[in-house]
Amino acid sequence: MKIITIGNNKGGVGKTMQCYQLACYLANQGKRVLAVDLDSQANLSSTLGVNVSRTLIPEWLIGDVEVKDVIVPTEGEYDFYKNLFLIPSSRHLANLAKLLILSESEVRKNAGRKERLLKLRLQDIAGDFDYVVIDTPPMLGDELIMSLVASQLVLIPTQAQDYSIDGLEELMDTFEIIKETENPELKFSIIPSMVNMRRKIERSRLEELSQSFNTAPAIRNLVEMQESISLRKPVFMLGKNSKGKGDFVELWKSLGLGEEAQNEQNV
Numbered sequence: 604m605k606i607i608t609i610g611n612n613k614g615g616v617g618k619t620m621q622c623y624q625l626a627c628y629l630a631n632q633g634k635r636v637l638a639v640d641l642d643s644q645a646n647l648s649s650t651l652g653v654n655v656s657r658t659l660i661p662e663w664l665i666g667d668v669e670v671k672d673v674i675v676p677t678e679g680e681y682d683f684y685k686n687l688f689l690i691p692s693s694r695h696l697a698n699l700a701k702l703l704i705l706s707e708s709e710v711r712k713n714a715g716r717k718e719r720l721l722k723l724r725l726q727d728i729a730g731d732f733d734y735v736v737i738d739t740p741p742m743l744g745d746e747l748i749m750s751l752v753a754s755q756l757v758l759i760p761t762q763a764q765d766y767s768i769d770g771l772e773e774l775m776d777t778f779e780i781i782k783e784t785e786n787p788e789l790k791f792s793i794i795p796s797m798v799n800m801r802r803k804i805e806r807s808r809l810e811e812l813s814q815s816f817n818t819a820p821a822i823r824n825l826v827e828m829q830e831s832i833s834l835r836k837p838v839f840m841l842g843k844n845s846k847g848k849g850d851f852v853e854l855w856k857s858l859g860l861g862e863e864a865q866n867e868q869n870v
């Protein structure tokens with residue numbers, strides 16, 4: 604079971620977009636996929652058509668609720684939904700830090716440290732899924748740190764703008780600490796996100812970014828990406844001339860995450 608986190612402490616950089624597109628793409632390839640929404644904004648959950656009034660994620664992490672009680676199937680007009688399951692979020696997840704403090708002794712007994720809780724809980728379903736894809740909130744809090752401890756790979760959507768690139772430093776420091784202390788196998792990939800190649804400043808920032816890091820192929824800023832979310836239709840379902848589909852498929856291939864969608868008849 605490969606666990607992939609989509610993370611960046613900067614907000615609005617395209618994390619949920621990439622998480623949604625990747626989860627649907629892998630499911631369409633016949634992989635069994637569990638999407639985990641660790642953001643109390645619950646954007647991934649609503650894009651997957653799941654709205655819960657109160658998420659049980661804190662209770663699951665603490666050990667009061669079993670995993671079978673937090674996983675829900677996704678539903679929709681496409682066939683791939685049968686392979687795609689979700690642990691949904693809701694605003695209640697904003698209380699996670701507080702609830703973890705209240706359950707400190709239980710957490711310590713179970714996992715040693717709270718950072719290891721998600722990894723521990725996902726071990727219970729290791730044989731049930733091919734991929735776990737985790738969407739995280741825009742802050743360096745418990746949700747993101749737990750996800751980094753549990754994952755083999757973190758995808759970091761980054762906008763080709765000054766503030767976004769500056770903010771990467773803090774995230775990379777955290778990444779290094781987690782790699783040294785908890786998860787030596789953890790790898791990362793920086794994905795230029797929402798790029799407008801017509802803007803000279805973005806092209807030069809992108810160039811700088813690729814000098815500092817080994818960046819993945821870029822995802823452009825395209826209206827069809829927004830439409831994909833509002834219509835709940837992943838980009839690989841768009842026609843073969845779709846730029847959005849082209850960008851994402853190239854990205855996933857470069858990351859070794861499956862090949863061109865096999866079910867061409869669905870496209």
Ligand SMILES: Nc1ncnc2c1ncn2[C@@H]1O[C@H](COP(=O)(O)OP(=O)(O)OP(=O)(O)O)[C@@H](O)[C@H]1O
Binds near residue numbers: 613
């Ligand atoms: N490649 C793209 N082209 C055009 N619009 C995009 C693209 N990627 C994301 N968006 C849009 O930008 C907005 C922010 O994207 P998204 O919600 O994925 O970011 P996020 O990093 O998850 O934000 P948050 O930090 O609030 O969770 C959304 O309206 C989304 O539809």
Ligand SMILES: [Mg+2]
Binds near residue numbers: 618619620646739
């Ligand atoms: Mg998001």
